[in-house]
Amino acid sequence: MAKPEIAAEGRQQARTRLPGLWQALPWAVIVAAFIAVPAAGSAYAVQLATDILVASALAYGWNLISGFTGYLSFGQVAFYGIGAYATALLVSNTPVPWYAAVCIGGLLATLLAVILGPILLRVRGILFALGMLGLGRILMVLFSDWDYAGGGNGMTLQAVLDPTAIYIGAGLLAAASFAINLWFARSGFGLDAMGIREDEAAAAAVGVPTTRVKVIAFALSAVLAGLAGGLVAWNRSYIDPPSMFDPTIDLQTVVFVLFGGMGTVWGPFIGALILTIAGEQLLVALPNLELALYGLLVIVIVRALPGGLVSLANRWGWLMRPIVLAPRQLPAGEPPPPRAAPGRLGSAEPPAPVLAVDGLGVRFGGLVAVDGVSFAIAPGETIAIIGANGAGKTTLFNAITGFVPASGGEIRLHGRPVTRLPSHRRAQLGMARTFQIPRLMRPMTVWENVLAAARHGGQAHRAVAHAVWVVRTVGLAEMWLVPVGRLTPGQQRLLEFARVLALNPDLVLLDEVMAGMTKDEQEDVRAVIRRLGGYGVGAVAMVEHVIPAIADLADRMVVLDFGRKIAEDTPDRVLHDPEVIRAYLGEPPP
Amino acid sequence: MLLALQLLCDGVLLGGTYVLIAQSLNLIFGVMGVVNLAHGSFIVLAGLFTVWFAAHAAINPLLAIPIAFVVLFGVGALLQPVLLEPLMGLGAQQAELLSLMLTFGLDYVLIELGLQVFGSSYVSLPYLQSTWSVAGLTISKSLLVGSAFAAALALLLSFWLNHTGFGKTLLAASQSEVGAVSIGINVRLVRLVAFAIGVGLAGAAGVLLILVEPMAAETADDFTILGFVLIALGGLGDYRGVAIASVLLGIAQSAVGFAIGGDAESVLPFVLLILFMALWPQRFRRAA
Known part of the structure; x- marks a missing residue:
């Protein structure tokens, strides 16, 4: 709901409705306005325009980590304040020119994000949100206590103020922040980030290096906030901890992006533009009610229009999100070149198994979910893993693919140990799964x-x-x-x-793909599974309850009972094994 | 030695006043799974109200406890169906994202309300300012009373949850919504009552906290973070764990405050939060 509404025909609509010149029109307007403000406007207009541009940069920065990547940050002020203080300290104590000082401030903010990102970005939702809120608080207290930076009294900068230069700097910053957002919306990297937003585990299952993507998005959002803070410090020529680490700056940023449209390219700018101007007017009419008005606006937008103004525009086919890297038309497909089977050519040794599981164990606290399970899948083989509910089948899959850590044993893919690799690495190495x-x-x-x-x-x-x-x-x-x-x-x-x-992939793990399907649908899926080998898949493992539907697909069956392997043989023999029957049906009556 | 005992005693009593912050939020977040970033602003509004109440009514300020509870219970009962309940059908991740933003907005509306009605300065309550001396230890009366009341209310909440029909119903609904609906539990009503009671108890916690430390409208988020940190350390929905965490945090704060200073004492919860994220991030996941 917070995501923009995306019409399937988006790309085509955008093309037919806004060809050539029309697409350039908003750009022409923006550039003309940017030039006109200092040329024709008053000092007040230049300051207002600077405020809008800085607010856009903050909004675009927040949009990267929260809109595209799905991690709600309520502590962008941490980076903003770092940028501001770095700029102020450099300008006051060194001969560094202000624009270089601002850039160094941005880099320091990025550094903080890169160091803290891997910690803060582990759990999304409330924990990340609070962590960022707390980070802003910690820094505010630190800077209040740091006498060299003026402590609680703040710092006054000996600024040689040139509003036009600051305005141009803000313009460059806003343009860069827009470009980064555009890149997120249209690139494969942005697709990775959006995949994390939608379902982080599923993204890892298709090989997205989730931590790296999140930290990069976080660092980019931090550099924009840091640069914005530096510009504001120079512009105001006075800073103190309460104003530079002011949590209401985050409130403002959240409101701007929500109002315009989260996770969209134009939303943050539209929100910053409209609300900065409206805010100026409203504050004159209703002084001191800024917090309540913004807070109320957040509530109203979340309840009434979570996609923001851009989602409204989308209803008329405007400002549609382009489909990432989609060709104009779907070309004819070309199959991938056949892979060289590792270990098979020019080697006298028998081929290594595609997957070898050796004594694998998984524990949840005191519960042993998988207990010393070993089996191997040879190239070209399909095996089925069966067992009663709670036998540990899905947990076994999760351990093989790296979604739960193994407490013992080893997993090898083509002879290569992968037991300690994160799930996205296993996916990249050729292990694919369904859920x-x-x-x-x-x-x-x-x-x-x-x-x-x-x-x-x-x-x-x-x-x-x-x-x-x-x-x-x-x-x-x-x-x-x-x-x-x-x-x-x-x-x-x-x-x-x-x-x-x-x-x-080389190895495909299918987790109950036929559950709840009709006979006809099962037939379709069975046909797909039969064809997998022809698509270059080396081996298949299936967890399944619908035994008849897989008995003729599987070369072998592995039977689990309470986490242990109790049988492994051809389907025919396994299904007549008295111990397997007992595991499924219980003891026969005496 | 006496100093260590004194710090320990102060810490236990300070932690005692935290118990109710943590348990009221634990009911809303730990048990019902609703993220509430506005929790601290309910606490602060109640605290500021108590100072106003004590100044204008010539009766015992502790009578503000039932008033704050009832009023905020009503506020919670009005807000939950309008703001939060409609987000419940959206899937866990989406519901959390939207309620985070929504309560973030609500937080500022309430803070502004506090600023407009009670002003922006720090206030404290001139009540029970004296101390007792017991075996060489100095015990602040306000800390003792605040701590005792908070612990009693937290125990009452725990008893209500575990030993009354409605409390058990609430715990059942938090375990499995589908299961609860299928045995005829009105899950919407349960969520409304749980939120309202949580907010009401936040009010009671605010009244008790103003006895022991000064508050300003802007400090609202500090209490929100404090509450979440305590739940994180103690375990979601784990009442005993959270009570222990509250006392331990109180002791840690009193020790850090003595050894380093007041600022370090006040940022300790935030530092602990980030340390917690570094060390046990998985612990904060709600059991599915």
């Missing part, structure tokens, strides 16, 4: 869901071409620009397979 309930980026298109995976798998160097081939191969070409939320459950299942193929 019991499809976990897709629902507001985004089929194309983007496939491309997000293609960018990190074995065909990452030709991701777009590979994604085209996958979309065509699984039969989703008709709806490649349709948002996932509009697909039928069967189509969503198909898209999960598409995402698996997009990784160009």
Whole structure:
């Protein structure tokens, strides 16, 4: 709901409605206004325009981490204040010119973000939000106690004020912040960030290096806030801790982005423009009610129009989000080149198993969910893992793919130990999985869901071409620009397979893909599983309850009971094994 | 030695006053899973109200406890269905994101309300300012009374949750909404009552806190963070753990305050929060 509404036809609409000149029109207006303000306007107008530009930069910075990446930051002031203080200290104590001081301030803010990011960005939601709120508080207290920086009295800068120069600096900053947001909206990197926003675990499952992407987004948001703080410090020529670490700056930033549209390219600028001007007027009419008005506005927007003004514009086909890296039309697909089977050519040794699990254990506190399970899957094999509810099948999958840590044992992919690798690395190395309930980026298109995976798998160097081939191969070409939320459950299942193929994996792990399906749907899925080998997949492991539907697909079956392997054999023999029957049906009556 | 005992005693009593902040938020967040960034502003509004009440009514300021509880219970009961309940059907992640932003906005509306009605300066309550001397230890009466009342109310809440029909219903609904609905529990009503009681108890906590430390409208977020830190350390929905965490934080603050200074004492919760995120981030996940 907070995400922009994305119409499936977005790209085409944008093209037909705004060709050539029309697309350039808003730019012409903005550039003309930017030049006209200092040329024709009063000093007040220049200051107002500077305020708008600085507010946009803050808003765009917040949009990167909170709008695109989904981590709500209520502490951008930490970076803003660092930028301001660094600028003030440098200008006062060194011969560094103000613009260089501002840039150094931005770099220091980035440094703080890079150091703290890996800690703060571990858990999204309330914990990150509070961590940032607390960071702002800690810095405010630190600077109040730091006498060299003026302590609680603040610092006065010996500024040689040149409003036009500051205005141009603010203009450059706002333009750069816009460009970074544009890059987020249209690039594969931005797609990674949006994947994290929609479902972080699913993003990791398709190989997105989640920590790196989050820290980069955080650092970029910090540099924009730091530069904004530096500019404001120079502009005001007086700073103190309460004004530079003022939490209401965050409130303002949140309001601006929400009002314009979170996670959109134009939203932050539209929000900053309208609300800065309206704010000036309102504050004259209603002095001292700023906090309440902004707070109320946040509440109203979240309840009434969570997509902001941009989502309104989208209803008329304006300001549509372009589909990331989508070709103009879906070209004919080309299959990936066949992979060289590792260890097979020119070697007398038997091929290493695709997957070897050796004594794998998983514990949750005192509960042993998987207990010393060992098995291997040879190239070309399909195995099924069965067992009663709670036998540990999904936990076994989660441990193999790195979603839960193994407490013992080893996992090797093509002989390479992967037990300690994060899940995105395992995906990049050729391990693809599905989830019991499809976990897709629902507001985004089929194309983007496939491309997000293609960018990190074995065909990452030709991701777009590979994604085209996958979309065509699984039969989703008709709806490649349709948002996932509009697909039928069967189509969503198909898209999960598409995402698996997009990784160009060696090993595919399917978690109950046939649960709750009709016989016909099961047949479709069975056909896809049979074809996996032809698409370059080396081996398949399935967890399944629908035994009849997999008995003829599997070469072997592994049976789990209370976390232990109790049988491993051909389906025919396993299904007649008395111990397996007992595990499923219980003891026969005496 | 006596100094250490004195610090320990101060810390335990300070922590005692935190218990109610933590438990009231624990009911809203730990048990019901609603993120409430405005929690601290309810506390501060109640604290500022108490000072006004004590100045204008010639009766015992502790009578502000039931008043603050009832008024804020009503406020919570009005706000929850209008603001938070509609977000419940959106899926856990989306609901959390939107309620975070929504209560962030609400926080500032309430802070502004506090500023407009009670002013922006720090205020404190001139009540029970004397101390007792027991075996060489100095015990502040206000700390003792605040701590005792907070602990009693927290115990009452815990008893209500675990030993009354409605409390058990509430715990059941927090375990599984689908399960609760299917056995005929009115989950909407349960969520409304839980939020209202949580906010009401935040009011009671505010009345008790103003006995022991000065407050200003702008300090609202400090109490919000304090509450979340205590829940994080003690464990979500874990009443005993949170009570222990409150007392431990009180002791740590009194020791840090003595060894380093007041500013270090006041930022300690924030530092602990970031340390906590570095060390045990998974602990804060709500059990599914």
